[in-house]
Amino acid sequence: MLDWLSKKIGKARLMRWVMNFYPPYLGAGVRVRHISDDFRDIQVSMGLGWYNRNYVGTQFGGALYAMVDPFFMLMLMENLGPRYVVWDKAADIDFIAPGRGPVFARFTVDDTLLDEIRRQTASGEKYLPQLQVDIHDGAGNLIARVGKTLYVRLKPQARQA
Numbered sequence: 001m002l003d004w005l006s007k008k009i010g011k012a013r014l015m016r017w018v019m020n021f022y023p024p025y026l027g028a029g030v031r032v033r034h035i036s037d038d039f040r041d042i043q044v045s046m047g048l049g050w051y052n053r054n055y056v057g058t059q060f061g062g063a064l065y066a067m068v069d070p071f072f073m074l075m076l077m078e079n080l081g082p083r084y085v086v087w088d089k090a091a092d093i094d095f096i097a098p099g100r101g102p103v104f105a106r107f108t109v110d111d112t113l114l115d116e117i118r119r120q121t122a123s124g125e126k127y128l129p130q131l132q133v134d135i136h137d138g139a140g141n142l143i144a145r146v147g148k149t150l151y152v153r154l155k156p157q158a159r160q161a
Helices: 003-010 011-020 022-028 059-066 073-079 111-121 156-160
Strands: 031-033 041-046 084-095 103-108 130-137 143-155
Touching: 011 031, 011 111, 022 031, 022 059, 031 059, 041 059, 041 073, 059 084, 059 103, 059 130, 059 143, 073 084, 073 103, 073 111, 073 130, 073 143, 103 143
Parallel strands: none
Antiparallel strands: 031 041, 041 103, 084 143, 103 130, 130 143
């Protein structure tokens, strides 16, 4: 069913819809605003409400991290294809300023990164690219910076082909 639907309305559009109704995102107020058809540009936002506010009335740090958690992995999986294993390996978050309202993040993946991953993994070795996404408020102020380390490797059967 999802295969048919993704062919009819587009995989990126279907993914956006599914992510927006994913219970943890729905409950935290996270909205996927845009996924480009090539999965190289994703934009997300999160409002501030009673459900994601911390004790001092600002964005809860766990919600800020959850807002950006899966996207680099999904983007690499879609762009590298099924011959690759892609996992989140590590993450860190640096809280810069309190989020007192809606916050936004934009993820981009370019040819330079994808070419580097292919080059580093061509012989079957793992590669651990380190990526970064910034979370801003509506005025463009930096709220948090999230670093992600991913694990990427060619699948064993893909190395033999």
